[in-house]
Amino acid sequence: MKLRAGVVGLGKQALEDHIPGLHASDSAELVAVCDEDREIVREQQYQHRVQGYTDFREMFKTEALDLVVVCVPHHVGREVIETAAEHKVHVLKEKPFATTMQEARDLAEICERADVQLMVTLQRRFNPIYTSFTQLADQIGTPFVVDAQYTLHISDPSDGWRGRNAEAGGGCIIDMGYHLIDMVLWYFGLPDRVLADVSASARPDREYDAEDTALVHFAYDSGLYGSLLLSRFIGPKTEQIRLVGSKGMVHLERGRIRRLGNDGEVIESLSREQAWPSAAACQIDYFRRVIDGQRPNVSGPRENLAHMSFIAACYESARSHAHINPKELL
Incomplete structure (x- = not known):
């Protein structure tokens, strides 16, 4: 039934x-x-x-x-x-x-x-392209750096409730960035340190306080570190994660994942064309x-407390200009 x-x-x-x-x-x-x-x-x-x-x-x-x-x-x-x-x-x-x-x-x-x-x-947790990431990551030796971005272009970031912190809770980090943050936590766990810079100045001729762009650095005590570039003003629409290891790289994009050598040569590739919806x-x-x-x-309330602690660490870091440990906010 x-x-x-x-x-x-x-x-x-x-x-x-x-x-x-x-x-x-x-x-x-x-x-x-x-x-x-x-x-x-x-x-x-x-x-x-x-x-x-x-x-x-x-x-x-x-x-x-x-x-x-x-x-x-x-x-x-x-x-x-x-x-x-x-x-x-x-x-x-x-x-x-x-x-x-x-x-x-x-x-x-x-x-x-x-x-x-x-x-x-x-x-993304129900898409085989994204679920393949860990399997390919196991084949690139010791991973040490992550480079990720999720950007798209909205001509007027002040338009509607998404431009106002009081209603949205924040801008590109808490909204569209939630997906990329989820992937970071899914693949690598909650970081030990977060350092973030944000701006709401892509349209100086408009009034809004929810960030249109953010650059977030994150690091683990294991030695792995990386950055997220998030923006709702920088076009064209781009979504990707690149994990670099001692024996190669994994490059994940929407609809495609590849394992490459450190010289950039493709070793294997997997793509998916899915029927909507x-x-x-x-x-x-x-x-x-x-x-x-x-x-x-896999995405219940308790699991999402980690997402919220990462996001809170980003905003606290942007305010204080200091590294924040999101685990201390849980």
């Missing part, structure tokens, strides 16, 4: 990924949509033949939901998760998990007390197995 699912927040992510993913899933079916924009709700409820709401509290009260996909502005996330927990509804949450370390701790406790599963949407459907089907107790929750 399929899980009855609702979607709160009908922005691009919901319309292009999660709703098509629900329709493609064998595990869940869309029964309700919610957004504060009445026109979007009307359009989506007729298109998908589901119930529509402009108040998520009303949706939870009226619908017998098993699962909710939460795609709201960052500062609204806590209230939706709390309401879902009250109604014993499991939550698939668009990143980030929370806006602050304290909020993350609070939400982890709320989910545990209510005995509901929450999984943060980190689609397979990643979103795969994530929903996996979450169903988590709810049923058949799979571990």
